[in-house]
Amino acid sequence: MPDSNFAERSEEQVSGAKVIAQALKTQDVEYIFGIVGIPVTEIAIAAQQLGIKYIGMRNEQAACYAASAIGYLTSRPGVCLVVSGPGLIHALGGMANANMNCWYMERCMSPPISMAETSAVCMAASVIRNAKQPLLIIGKGAAYAHAEESIKKLVEQYKLPFLPTPMGKGVVPDNHPYCVGAARSRALQFADVIVLFGARLNWILHFGLPPRYQPDVKFIQVDICAEELGNNVKPAVTLLGNIHAVTKQLLEELDKTPWQYPPESKWWKTLREKMKSNEAASKELASKKSLPMNYYTVFYHVQEQLPRDCFVVSEGANTMDIGRTVLQNYLPRHRLDAGTFGTMGVGLGFAIAAAVVAKDRSPGQWIICVEGDSAFGFSGMEVETICRYNLPIILLVVNNNGIYQGFDTDTWKEMLKFQDATAVVPPMCLLPNSHYEQVMTAFGGKGYFVQTPEELQKSLRQSLADTTKPSLINIMIEPQATRKAQDFHWLTRSNM
Amino acid sequence: MPDSNFAERSEEQVSGAKVIAQALKTQDVEYIFGIVGIPVTEIAIAAQQLGIKYIGMRNEQAACYAASAIGYLTSRPGVCLVVSGPGLIHALGGMANANMNCWYMERCMSPPISMAETSAVCMAASVIRNAKQPLLIIGKGAAYAHAEESIKKLVEQYKLPFLPTPMGKGVVPDNHPYCVGAARSRALQFADVIVLFGARLNWILHFGLPPRYQPDVKFIQVDICAEELGNNVKPAVTLLGNIHAVTKQLLEELDKTPWQYPPESKWWKTLREKMKSNEAASKELASKKSLPMNYYTVFYHVQEQLPRDCFVVSEGANTMDIGRTVLQNYLPRHRLDAGTFGTMGVGLGFAIAAAVVAKDRSPGQWIICVEGDSAFGFSGMEVETICRYNLPIILLVVNNNGIYQGFDTDTWKEMLKFQDATAVVPPMCLLPNSHYEQVMTAFGGKGYFVQTPEELQKSLRQSLADTTKPSLINIMIEPQATRKAQDFHWLTRSNM
């Protein structure tokens, strides 16, 4: 990269940069994420002069993930500024992710609202009325469409059980009495009518296929995107249009004749019983006193202190999957998840985006970013970004010393006694007892290394109490791989 | 990403993985870099069972950069193992870099050796003999072709001045009396005949065009790759073939008639004088006692203790450019540079690759990885990888609190007194006085925060003395942006 002298930049560059910055301003851009270099530095400066906020990141991947979350959070375009060449290629991951999750970058105007065909609405209402075991599934599309008011009314007025997808959480609060998240598998498996609000029948929903669903289940699909309708299963009714507008159409139609789904039905009874037994099972896991802690113990203690209005960002394998079932959302668009792809590396970028938005629009709200230890490694250097801008983020690294699993320190040392690490370390293992919290203290934030429930409780309390600094809590859990290292077959080479 | 249970993996997966691992072994693969996940974990395990070394990285970008360096270092293919989808996209940066730098990944057999046409060799010899102001430029291609023996003989037998490109450094030692690196601009500008050994006339060599060169300079191009010949300028003679083989042809031809370039020529005199004055100028800079230190001070102290046989890896803007002129290489293929692209983020991947190779092939050699602070941020989490495998790497982070430049702590604090950081932090600034060395101590390595020449000397001595652990030395230098923050024009918004 040729050397750049700040003083030398040409008049042409400056005026070109001003034109680009003005164009971004005209398109209502509020936030730019990026890494400057020749020749984009001037654009960042020009944008700041117009009042656009520029957040300098440490790797283009994270910058692009951050930018991609802005559209979802603010319905205005997020911009990622990178130099061409390698910077652009680094940013590709973020762009692919935005696309798969159907988010918008650089979108220009809010789209006009469309409604569903009247006759299709009638048919949908009739199918719902005649359902014996109905279920609503609330997806990210419902959150994006700001459909919380209409969907909540539908749930409550007709007493219908509902289930959120990961990013649909909070459209109706997770602790709503009609939320059957704790009986998810049961609800999916036995529902006879399922209404999908901006939710896709992808792998997270088992593609809508038996044996996870009844073979003759009727799907009613409410979506803005025609291409998504009927992708895996042929829906009984499809309502194409803005999800909030269509839900209002549905409410209007259902209102014509007094009706509600009987709260004492066998279906409700089944679901409530299953919820009760599932919740008891996970509470039992959570209450285990053995150390290192397990996932449930950790998440129950986090949930106890989780502010009602916080954002939750999460990525990882078990960390994201189990965390999602325990940590509750009460507000729409307050959960950001690794999503459809299972993309690793999105967490810190998402958290940073949520934090800069929260600082402006809902000051005082925390961003709780729950990361697996492997997931944290993809973009851990963004902790410097968090500290530089002093963002209200608490990072929880749920640390099992590996990907899916790892070794404890003793086993690790034993393994390395006789051989070099590059020859014998199993591919999913990371260094045991890594002090990720020091990556935070290195930049002036607070760091905690916790091994017991008490330490966890205390560190959470302190982190939440001090609103002047970000924190990272490094939470040691069971590495799972409890067998002795020498038992592992990969240490017995087959043909040497 | 669906949960994976290690015990559950199917027989099919295992046997498919074995086939792939065996294919890699057959192609002489020695090292795999990657991040496991479904379904590639089995491949990594199967490869380890066959004696292939697997190095688990923290981000696919770094994994791919590491793999791309293996081909250059070992002439055998390096492999990057990632899951498809986002992992693959993250790896693209590395693949593009390998391509631009003309390195080989997954190459199958060493190519046969070709030689230049006899008549062209004669003509080249004649042009060299008749040169008044000759210059040899030794490029990465010469290193890759293992042409050190023949080129050194050419230099010494005929007493020709030479200049290495960044990755050509060490083919002939940098401290060789005929190396005119310290008079680089002068040598390029006035040479009348330039012989390029595997060096491309790209931006690093100013495209071979005036005013950096004589308009009628004659280029003799020695290269294996026909596509690269005559790209920017029309060479006087082109010698297509294996660089080592062609240099031997050239030696044979020149040997036919006794000749050498006169060591007392005006050209040699001019070059020697320029070298002397340039070296004096940079020594003066280096000897400045003011604090914070400047680049030259830092690199002179590093050079003093640099082991002769170490690998030097470098990336950054000024850090790489100035470091390259001061830090000397004595062995071929012992320097890895951000290269043609100026790609940021390659440093730690390259260093890790060099370290695993050095551990196997030349135990006891250190890898000195010289990073700008911004550059370090692209892949800083790979420090955990370095510690996990306990690799012989010393990381030097040359820290000016920003990209090209930054603020000192006082200016920083003053700037944030009245406004939020997201609104006013200039785009090239990073957090002042970041303790990057703690990113190393977090994982059990040694860390040093140094602000004076004495601290630098001491930390280098300690790092080099303890061969059981990697180190990171965080070297604070002048942030350059010494003006008061409020002077900066971007704080005076134009239209708010």
Place this chain on the structure above:
Amino acid sequence: MPDSNFAERSEEQVSGAKVIAQALKTQDVEYIFGIVGIPVTEIAIAAQQLGIKYIGMRNEQAACYAASAIGYLTSRPGVCLVVSGPGLIHALGGMANANMNCWYMERCMSPPISMAETSAVCMAASVIRNAKQPLLIIGKGAAYAHAEESIKKLVEQYKLPFLPTPMGKGVVPDNHPYCVGAARSRALQFADVIVLFGARLNWILHFGLPPRYQPDVKFIQVDICAEELGNNVKPAVTLLGNIHAVTKQLLEELDKTPWQYPPESKWWKTLREKMKSNEAASKELASKKSLPMNYYTVFYHVQEQLPRDCFVVSEGANTMDIGRTVLQNYLPRHRLDAGTFGTMGVGLGFAIAAAVVAKDRSPGQWIICVEGDSAFGFSGMEVETICRYNLPIILLVVNNNGIYQGFDTDTWKEMLKFQDATAVVPPMCLLPNSHYEQVMTAFGGKGYFVQTPEELQKSLRQSLADTTKPSLINIMIEPQATRKAQDFHWLTRSNM
């Protein structure tokens, strides 16, 4: 291409082909266009056995253009069957064209119908009521949505002037008293409110920008595709939804209060006067007796005999542009045009697609395919396809011996007297007096070479009378390039 013995094809190929054919049948595919070869022959045969019609073409380009038209004509998917490799690449042109024109290939289910937001409909109705100089523009999207009934009602009930785009012609008949096509430029330039029904503000509509439009013209955009809304101009109102459904919403809203646009307004007067003068001008051109004929003479004679229910397909430069203004459409989806791209080579593929559809769905209807002579050359060999399947197509080749212009025979001969053709033939010239009609007689169809209005009338009469055979009428017109060949500057070489 390896030799193929029909008898030798394996059982595997046959059963694989059956599966693919069955899948196409399940998706309601009625027509396949293609060129067989290994290994797709079996698929074509298997498809025919299931009752799918297979039309063998002569070049993959034309096959793909034909397939792309099927979706527009039948609302069911058209399929193009080609071998991979070069066949696939040949077909790319067609696929790109389908995409640019927003047609669908291989679509799976008819999309659900969406409607516009009620409040937006109200606003649109209000804007229309308050328009002083309203204009409706009917685009291809309206034809595709089968919106003819609702739009015709809107036009007639409220007495609104309308203008069709090339492929919007016929949604409301071109000879409707409210069609202001003959005053197109005037209507666009002075309208104060323009309602776009499935029409895009692309280059055909001068991007909706001054000076072709009033700077403050209000656009109301009715479209199914959100991405198309507000592309070049910011519309006053956007109605997102199925065009037929939205137009009915609009009718319902306007019906609430009795209103119609005054037929004696100054706007209507202006438009009618302009139409009268424009029609007079082109009639005068058409009545010129000089030979060779001009475009207007040709098209007026064609229009006189054009069956009301025929399909018109057209491509070329002036041929398409002028032909479009004279040849009238009375039925929707009965015009196929080279379209948005100006793609050359689509004509015969489109005509063949229209013919196979017409044979099945509206027997007795002719396809009139109006081609420039250069345009005909792109896919002229498909005449064999037309004859092989004996399709009801009359090809009119409007022949001016070149692209945009050419030479007459005498000038041509004079030009070649002294020099070789490859050295001097101007790039836009084709062979004068080419007997394209013999390309039709070569395959058993009827061919006519016509030079006068009388010959044109007679040949049209005969072609239309004989429904057992396709025809090609090669119509010689003024080549325009009437200057002597030696005047042309390209014959005076500048530096030889």
Place this chain on the structure above:
Amino acid sequence: MPDSNFAERSEEQVSGAKVIAQALKTQDVEYIFGIVGIPVTEIAIAAQQLGIKYIGMRNEQAACYAASAIGYLTSRPGVCLVVSGPGLIHALGGMANANMNCWYMERCMSPPISMAETSAVCMAASVIRNAKQPLLIIGKGAAYAHAEESIKKLVEQYKLPFLPTPMGKGVVPDNHPYCVGAARSRALQFADVIVLFGARLNWILHFGLPPRYQPDVKFIQVDICAEELGNNVKPAVTLLGNIHAVTKQLLEELDKTPWQYPPESKWWKTLREKMKSNEAASKELASKKSLPMNYYTVFYHVQEQLPRDCFVVSEGANTMDIGRTVLQNYLPRHRLDAGTFGTMGVGLGFAIAAAVVAKDRSPGQWIICVEGDSAFGFSGMEVETICRYNLPIILLVVNNNGIYQGFDTDTWKEMLKFQDATAVVPPMCLLPNSHYEQVMTAFGGKGYFVQTPEELQKSLRQSLADTTKPSLINIMIEPQATRKAQDFHWLTRSNM
């Protein structure tokens, strides 16, 4: 496409065009093929003014195929000029073909010559000397490298049997006594050492694998392109370098010790016997008197009159495969073949390119273009181009009424008695007895419809005698599908 007025083109366009034309001239461009349109017309005119020849084609596909052949024929770049958008996409087929066949478009300078490593040459010579059953295979690369002199010397001096690949034909004349083309399968199957001169082990050479080859056959590969070496099999010796230069190295090495392969060896005896019996078998087929004619009859009669110095261009399935075995080449680079891909549609473009080159460089040479009837359809309209420029081309359309096979007229008529053609015509059938010769007469060339050997002889004689006009001879052969139409299973639909 917007209308273009020739007079209106701007000064900017003209001067931009001149710059491009001058750049093409500087790169030694002699021929441009293309289709003009906005904005490339000016470029074509400007190029003509500089003496570059412009050949206007009818479809971008053919234009690009023509341009791609120029590099092979003249070792100078061929250029294809098309408008962007659809024109560019149409041209893709040609570009892909150029790439697969390793031809060069727009190449800038002739590459320097490289030679093989001396030790490898020694080893190759030793392997050849020790061969019991040696075979040389002469490929297109040998023709492209102009290696005819050295390879012929190698063949004759050491009495080695050789075999040409399709485009290697003529490097050594096909009628050379050491050519064993007539025993091709035998030669490949039993050779113990095979030297490949610029020939690739692709499907045409059965990938070099058993059972078509001895499992332990030793390959010596001579090639300019390192990437091609050792692709499918691991060669015993590889000689990387310019094929002519390397062959001369080989000759020099073999010359050191007197040796020749014994002409009375068992290997030569086996090959000669096989050649004799194969030639007898095909002569018997050729002498069959039954009508319609078969392929062998046709090609034997063509071969009898084929001028020794003509170019042969060919495409089709059996037409190309059988024609290649009978029609002989005596000069290098005088055969152009559909090649590696089996790309259909290349024939007329190649023939036109060969004709414009021949007119300039070897006036009086004919281009004989041998096309299957289906192949002709891909670009048949280029016959107008041939006539426009009056090119010395004789087109032979070997017509069996279909792709691989077709029906005779009686069967065809019977088949259509009861059903519509679109429903029942088998996918490989074309219209029987199509008069393709009229596509030639339409543009003033000569056309012949021939059904007997006598008619074929006479038409060839007349075509070759009249050098003022191109001809097309439409040669009817056995359609092969002699069974009655109703026997074909595809007429018995399985599920209707």
